[in-house]
Structures are given as C-alpha cells and as structure tokens.
Amino acid sequence: MLNTTIETEIVIIGAGIAGCIAAISLAQSHRVVLIDKLESPVDRIGECLAPAARRILKKLNLLEEFESSISINEWDHENGNLHIKNRGTQSYWGSSQVHIVDPLRNPDGFGWHLNRKAFEDFLRFSAAKRGVQCIWPAKLQESRFDDENWIIRTKKIDQNLQTESHTINAKFVIDASGRQSHFARTQGVVRNHFDKLIACWITMKNAELNSMSTISTSKLGWWYSAPLPNNKRIIAFQTDSDLIERATVKELDLFIESAKKNPEMERFLEKNTSEIQFHGTVAANSSKLNQVTGKQWVALGDAAVSFDPLSSQGMFNAMANAMQLTELLLALNLVKEPTESKNRVFYEIYSQQINQVWEHYMKHKNIFYNQEKRFKDEAFWSRRHVDEFNKNT
Numbered sequence: 001m002l003n004t005t006i007e008t009e010i011v012i013i014g015a016g017i018a019g020c021i022a023a024i025s026l027a028q029s030h031r032v033v034l035i036d037k038l039e040s041p042v043d044r045i046g047e048c049l050a051p052a053a054r055r056i057l058k059k060l061n062l063l064e065e066f067e068s069s070i071s072i073n074e075w076d077h078e079n080g081n082l083h084i085k086n087r088g089t090q091s092y093w094g095s096s097q098v099h100i101v102d103p104l105r106n107p108d109g110f111g112w113h114l115n116r117k118a119f120e121d122f123l124r125f126s127a128a129k130r131g132v133q134c135i136w137p138a139k140l141q142e143s144r145f146d147d148e149n150w151i152i153r154t155k156k157i158d159q160n161l162q163t164e165s166h167t168i169n170a171k172f173v174i175d176a177s178g179r180q181s182h183f184a185r186t187q188g189v190v191r192n193h194f195d196k197l198i199a200c201w202i203t204m205k206n207a208e209l210n211s212m213s214t215i216s217t218s219k220l221g222w223w224y225s226a227p228l229p230n231n232k233r234i235i236a237f238q239t240d241s242d243l244i245e246r247a248t249v250k251e252l253d254l255f256i257e258s259a260k261k262n263p264e265m266e267r268f269l270e271k272n273t274s275e276i277q278f279h280g281t282v283a284a285n286s287s288k289l290n291q292v293t294g295k296q297w298v299a300l301g302d303a304a305v306s307f308d309p310l311s312s313q314g315m316f317n318a319m320a321n322a323m324q325l326t327e328l329l330l331a332l333n334l335v336k337e338p339t340e341s342k343n344r345v346f347y348e349i350y351s352q353q354i355n356q357v358w359e360h361y362m363k364h365k366n367i368f369y370n371q372e373k374r375f376k377d378e379a380f381w382s383r384r385h386v387d388e389f390n391k392n393t
Ligand SMILES: Cc1cc2nc3c(=O)[nH]c(=O)nc-3n(C[C@H](O)[C@H](O)[C@H](O)COP(=O)(O)OP(=O)(O)OC[C@H]3O[C@@H](n4cnc5c(N)ncnc54)[C@H](O)[C@@H]3O)c2cc1C
Pocket: 013, 014, 015, 016, 017, 018, 019, 035, 036, 037, 038, 045, 046, 047, 048, 049, 050, 138, 139, 140, 176, 177, 178, 179, 180, 182, 199, 282, 283, 284, 300, 301, 302, 303, 307, 309, 312, 313, 314, 315, 316, 318
C-alpha cells in the first residue's frame, strides 16, 4: 500500500461546486488541498444555474472562459457543450393556465442550463490551474484533531485492488461532501431532514422547439422538464419516497407510463423517437446540519443545507456560501493565526449566515407550495401546506 503525507493549510473534502469554488477563491491566499472520491464527475441531475452566479464567476475570473466555452477546450474534450441559455420557465402550478417567468427583467441577465458533468470538470480543471493540489479519487476515511491540526486520512482502491492512501495534515477542514456531509457526521453532528422528497429522472434527445423549462404538478408531486446542452432533454418527477410505488421509480416503462399521464410531459414524450436513458432516483429533500461549524472546520454547500429542487438555487447557494466563507476566513485570518476568540466569532457569524439563508429558503418554499391548492387533500400537498414554516424552522 502506498501512503503519502501532505502538509497544507486547508483541506476541502468534495470537489463538487461548493468545494471547487471555495478552493479557487481560497487558493489566492492559502495552500489548499482538494479531494474527491470520484476520479471524474458523473452525470447528475441539477442543471439550472441562476443568473446571479455570473457575478461570482466574474469575481473569480472564470466568466469569460465559461461563457465562451463550447466543445473545444482542454478540459472539455469529451463532454460536448457546456451550457445553453435559460430562456425562462412555463409553469402549470396552481392552475391549468400556463404562467411564464422569463429572465428579461433580471439585472443579471439570463441564467444557463448546464451540461452539469462538463461544468464540474471545468471547475476541477480551473482549481488545478490556480494552484490547488487536487487529489482524486480519494475518499475520506477518518479524521482526528491532534495538536492544533486536523489529520485526514483518505483511501483509494483501484480496479486491481491496489490501495493508495493519503495522510493530510491541515489547519482547517472544509466539508463540501454534499448531502452526506461525511466529515461533519464523523464529528457526531446530526443532520435534520424535513421531508422525504426524491427525484427520479430520464434524459433523451430534445425534439421540442420551445426552449423554456416546464414545471407541472400532479396529485403525487411535480414534474420538471428542460432542454439541456448537446440537444438533450431531461424529464424528472419529484415526490415523497413513501408515497410512490417503488417500481414506478425503478423501471423505465412504468416511469414513462406515469409521465404520460401528465399532459405536458406527454407532449415531450410523444415527439421522442430516441433511446431514453433512465438515471434512477436521488434524494431531493430539504435538510440541514444542526451544527455547521466547529473547531477549525466548517460545512459548505449541500453539506450544510440542502434545498428542494423547486428552488433551483442549490448550485448558486453553494457558490455564494463559498465566497462568504472565503471573506470571513480572510477577515479573521483564522487559518493562519487561529485563536479561541477568533474561533468563537467565526462560529457565531458563520452559523448566523447559514441560518439566514435557511430561513429565507424555507419561507419562499412554503409560499410556493401553498400556491398549489388543487390537490390540497393529497398527502404530498397537505404535508407542504400552511404551518409547515413554523414546524420546520
Ligand atoms: C433533483 C435535483 C435537482 C436539482 N436541480 C438544481 C438546479 O436546477 N439548479 C441548482 O442550482 N441546483 C439544483 N440542485 C441542487 C444542486 O445539485 C446542489 O445544491 C449542488 O450539487 C451542491 O453542490 P455541493 O458541491 O455542495 O455538493 P455536491 O454537488 O453533492 O458535491 C459533493 C462532492 O463531494 C464528493 N464526496 C462525497 N463524499 C465524499 C467523501 N467521503 N470523500 C471524498 N469526496 C466525497 C462527491 O463525489 C461530490 O463530488 C438539484 C438537486 C437535486 C437533488
């Protein structure tokens, strides 16, 4: 077994959107190691990037390359195009009449539908280019705090069952491992789950000229469809894990049968002649760590709070959260010169920032779900109506 020891100031666990943006912004002032259990990003659901992300990409000098990127960049040799313009959403929510929200009056302009895998590749590539020490695949194995430093052990087992491990000594740990919040959980921190939402998704060729996203409700939950780069389309269904028959979200034929009962999804499926790719089910519930920071560690992005996909804000939140964290660490100079009193100030301010985001999110989520009254007696909707706000915060 090969074991390498690395000394650094900050180790970030998880090279998703939160981890990469934090790595890129912190690498200007700190030695940063970024690890991920995956050798390269995989296809994932979640492609709608909010227009406000433009400001963050610009601040990090990533915007130009991002906007001009099509298929020929170094990091993008096999992923195809990185994004297409998001031209707005047509929603059938609360009424069978279509309601259109377009970005024309948004001061940040248009957002994007991303090729998510390519976007994550782009961010990983940019982090490496900015001097971040990137290690993947490397899965967090164990962590302990010893003599003012964190000691993080990672492990990788390759196809030939050869093991490679890293021991990373760092002053500060950022848990950006997504909903699993792997590091925080190993510290005994509890994650609160506020609902049982899951999402089941398929992709196929896009045969539709209308380039808006579509949202449409049903008794059991809500449907979503959007065009993706490279002439693809996604269709996803959001429901509670205890309300749906398992087979409907496990078997393509049953999923399609169920999708065709929704008039908007039926239109997309009717036109389709291509092979459909079934991607299965992922967790999509609202959840929050009951402690988002501790002694020289912090949880970031989905690791701290995860949103209902209805908000379409998860990626932007992960990016904004990473920028706020960078500012706070720099203002206190906490990594290079940690003291007990600075740690206390950091704990207060960071926890407050996350709580504010969470309260804002919950308020808007409840307002939105309350607007669909047609199925108010159905379990999916009654669970989300009225006093949910008070119950959840
Ligand atoms: C159904 C659905 C639809 C969504 N749609 C949208 C949308 O349209 N727009 C939007 O903005 N957001 C959307 N989101 C939310 C968005 O995907 C997340 O908010 C975003 O991925 C959060 O990024 P992150 O970097 O915090 O976590 P993640 O993207 O989950 O990244 C975590 C990283 O950590 C790595 N990792 C995990 N465990 C370990 C370990 N033990 N050791 C090492 N590495 C580890 C993983 O491999 C991964 O790369 C959606 C989410 C869902 C579920």
